[in-house]
Amino acid sequence: MKLIIEMFPIALMLSTPLIIAALGGLFSERSGIVNIALEACMSVGGFTAATLLVILSSKGVPNAVWIASVAAIFSGALLVSIHAFASIHMKADQTISGTALNVFAGGLTIYLSEIIFNAKSTEAYSTGATFSKMSIPILKEIPVIGKMFFEGIYPTTYIAFILVLVSWFILFKTPFGLRLRSCGEFPQASASMGINVVKMRWIGVLASGAFAGFAGAVLVLTTSTFYFAGSIHGLGFVAIATLIFGKWNPWGVLFAGIFFGFAQTLGLYSSAIPYLQKLPNEFFSLFPYVITIIVLVLFASKSVGPKASGEIYDSSKR
Amino acid sequence: MNKKHSALKISLIAVVFGLLLGFLVVLITGRSPMDMLYAFIRSLTGYNLAKPDKPINLMYVFNWLLEAMPIILTGLSVGFAYRTGLFNIGGEGQFMVGSTAASFVALTINMPLVPHIILCLVVGMLAGALWGFIPGFLKAYHNINEVVVCIMLNYIGLFFSNYLVRTFLEIDPNTNARTVAFPITAVLPKVTDMTASQFNYGFVLVVLCLVMYWFILEKTTFGYSLRATGFNSEAARFAGMKVKRNTVYSMMIAGALSGAAGAIVVLGVFKYGRIFTLFDNYGFDGISVALVGAANAVGIALSGLLFALLKSGGNNLQLFNIPKEISQLIQAAIIFFVAIQYGVILMLNKFDGFKLKLKGGKKA
Numbered sequence: 001m002k003l004i005i006e007m008f009p010i011a012l013m014l015s016t017p018l019i020i021a022a023l024g025g026l027f028s029e030r031s032g033i034v035n036i037a038l039e040a041c042m043s044v045g046g047f048t049a050a051t052l053l054v055i056l057s058s059k060g061v062p063n064a065v066w067i068a069s070v071a072a073i074f075s076g077a078l079l080v081s082i083h084a085f086a087s088i089h090m091k092a093d094q095t096i097s098g099t100a101l102n103v104f105a106g107g108l109t110i111y112l113s114e115i116i117f118n119a120k121s122t123e124a125y126s127t128g129a130t131f132s133k134m135s136i137p138i139l140k141e142i143p144v145i146g147k148m149f150f151e152g153i154y155p156t157t158y159i160a161f162i163l164v165l166v167s168w169f170i171l172f173k174t175p176f177g178l179r180l181r182s183c184g185e186f187p188q189a190s191a192s193m194g195i196n197v198v199k200m201r202w203i204g205v206l207a208s209g210a211f212a213g214f215a216g217a218v219l220v221l222t223t224s225t226f227y228f229a230g231s232i233h234g235l236g237f238v239a240i241a242t243l244i245f246g247k248w249n250p251w252g253v254l255f256a257g258i259f260f261g262f263a264q265t266l267g268l269y270s271s272a273i274p275y276l277q278k279l280p281n282e283f284f285s286l287f288p289y290v291i292t293i294i295v296l297v298l299f300a301s302k303s304v305g306p307k308a309s310g311e312i313y314d315s316s317k318r
Numbered sequence: 319m320n321k322k323h324s325a326l327k328i329s330l331i332a333v334v335f336g337l338l339l340g341f342l343v344v345l346i347t348g349r350s351p352m353d354m355l356y357a358f359i360r361s362l363t364g365y366n367l368a369k370p371d372k373p374i375n376l377m378y379v380f381n382w383l384l385e386a387m388p389i390i391l392t393g394l395s396v397g398f399a400y401r402t403g404l405f406n407i408g409g410e411g412q413f414m415v416g417s418t419a420a421s422f423v424a425l426t427i428n429m430p431l432v433p434h435i436i437l438c439l440v441v442g443m444l445a446g447a448l449w450g451f452i453p454g455f456l457k458a459y460h461n462i463n464e465v466v467v468c469i470m471l472n473y474i475g476l477f478f479s480n481y482l483v484r485t486f487l488e489i490d491p492n493t494n495a496r497t498v499a500f501p502i503t504a505v506l507p508k509v510t511d512m513t514a515s516q517f518n519y520g521f522v523l524v525v526l527c528l529v530m531y532w533f534i535l536e537k538t539t540f541g542y543s544l545r546a547t548g549f550n551s552e553a554a555r556f557a558g559m560k561v562k563r564n565t566v567y568s569m570m571i572a573g574a575l576s577g578a579a580g581a582i583v584v585l586g587v588f589k590y591g592r593i594f595t596l597f598d599n600y601g602f603d604g605i606s607v608a609l610v611g612a613a614n615a616v617g618i619a620l621s622g623l624l625f626a627l628l629k630s631g632g633n634n635l636q637l638f639n640i641p642k643e644i645s646q647l648i649q650a651a652i653i654f655f656v657a658i659q660y661g662v663i664l665m666l667n668k669f670d671g672f673k674l675k676l677k678g679g680k681k682a
Contacts, residue, residue, distance in 0.1 A: 090658035100653035107646025114641035
């Protein structure tokens with residue numbers, strides 16, 4: 001039990017980027033565009049954040065880590081606008097265009113690293129420059145829960161929690177959210193009600209890039225000290241898994257994200273836990289992917305995902 | 319005015335635009351695009367334009383062909399599924415399980431040279447087929463999007479392969495990051511000892527697969543029903559074709575082709591069982607190869623050679639102080655331009671209209 005409490009802050013640290021990126025995917029898919037380029041946006045976000053942090057902190061700029069994070073958000077949105085243009089205006093196959101971005105980002109970040117730092121990775125930033133863990137006074141005194149949620153937690157984790165709440169409110173409690181979601185279910189009907197499908201989808205896709213860019217920054221800045229080719233190591237795809245396991249719902253995403261984060265942490269701690277010692281380390285790594293396939297099989301008959309997601313929008317189709 | 323433009327034209331435009339973008343990036347980042355051209359010409363001909371007095375070095379040419387072998391196979395893999403209306407983004411996972419299965423046969427079974435290699439290749443292909451069966455089955459009988467399942471299986475393949483290799487095969491004690499070397503009976507022999515290139519008899523399998531691909535899709539009833547399924551699965555079902563069975567078979571064949579790619583790379587280049595840290599990207603290369611090659615055999619062979627040129631040229635680029643990732647950028651741009659072919663066609667039509675106006679505006 002003590003171990004589980006000890007593991008919790010680490011699990012939260014690992015689930016934070018997953019939750020944020022999956023929320024991005026949620027906006028995109030709810031508006032009807034599949035974004036498998038979450039991985040690409042996370043890479044570019046992580047690279048931008050790491051590079052800026054190295055440069056800014058060496059010059060002693062205050063709040064460098066926040067400036068770097070904001071830049072990461074913009075870089076993610078900028079990158080994903082290519083995907084938005086292709087899939088909304090050019091009737092591109094969304095999987096193909098997303099794949100192009102994934103290949104592109106993998107190459108671009110390392111290419112630029114070589115140009116800027118003359119190495120296959122960015123330079124390392126000092127750990128003092130990045131996010132620092134925080135504890136909330138009073139609340140951390142609560143037995144058990146205090147140690148799990150309020151002591152030694154990165155501020156980004158709280159931002160992720162707030163983003164879950166905000167996303168839920170926007171998507172499910174505002175007229176705007178209803179319109180956006182309608183574009184992912186039956187865009188022709190939305191258009192007939194005077195909703196601008198193109199605009200809604202642009203908002204959805206841009207949001208996904210911005211969220212994923214931030215997620216990449218959070219991932220690199222909290223779990224590493226530099227960006228390299230393996231920094232994101234498929235977490236963009238785990239974020240898609242998180243989205244599916246969370247049934248395309250912000251609260252589901254929160255739960256699924258913490259669940260997968262916890263699974264990764266168990267992998268780190270498995271040697272210390274008697275029952276888990278015998279399991280190979282790879283088991284914990286492949287866990288989220290297996291769960292996702294199982295979930296897909298279980299939910300296959302009930303269509304939980306947005307109906308029109310991934311389809312090319314043809315305004316003349318009925 | 320809606321003239322049809324051939325797939326070849328669109329592919330060529332995509333390639334030209336992709337290369338232009340690459341040149342532009344090299345230029346913007348302060349390197350010389352001419353150096354890049356030299357590197358590609360060197361891969362293509364073995365001739366070093368930067369040092370014209372040096373003789374032709376065929377190693378570069380063989381390395382280029384060696385690089386083409388696996389990506390033609392993964393290209394066929396993506397192409398085969400594509401013709402049936404499926405998107406096989408799982409080549410990466412199928413490649414790794416194929417590679418691992420071949421390593422198991424290579425290290426645990428004692429056999430004479432030729433049968434041993436053939437058995438390694440066959441088992442590698444079967445493992446790939448199994449990895450393709452899962453998304454095919456789930457798509458056909460549970461209506462689950464094959465793209466998501468394939469992506470998940472890529473990572474499952476990665477970790478599962480590593481687990482199997484680490485647990486059951488003899489690990490090389492010096493590096494701890496790979497198995498011991500394969501016995502000589504399980505190594506694909508080099509075609510020629512003329513150069514240091516590892517170019518090997520795996521190319522026979524590649525040619526065989528190319529011919530089979532063409533034959534199955536274009537000349538058999540089975541291939542016809544696969545293509546019909548890809549064209550309009552409802553109509554195919556109505557015409558009495560077994561759409562569900564076709565979906566499963568198609569993904570299995572696609573998986574087998576990627577598995578074959580994994581097997582020839584591990585048996586011909588590495589010659590030891592691998593523990594993967596990241597993807598090799600052969601599966602993703604296959605997507606570009608198949609798309610640019612318009613999913614037909616000849617197109618895939620040609621675009622496979624083209625992308626191999628980008629990759630092997632990329633390796634030479636390091637000498638010119640240009641990061642080799644530039645070839646990845648070019649590749650991404652080419653996929654992207656193929657993806658937005660709707661826009662490219664619009665542009666071509668506008669251009670045709672413009673040409674007509676110049677000729678005096680005689681519109682038919």
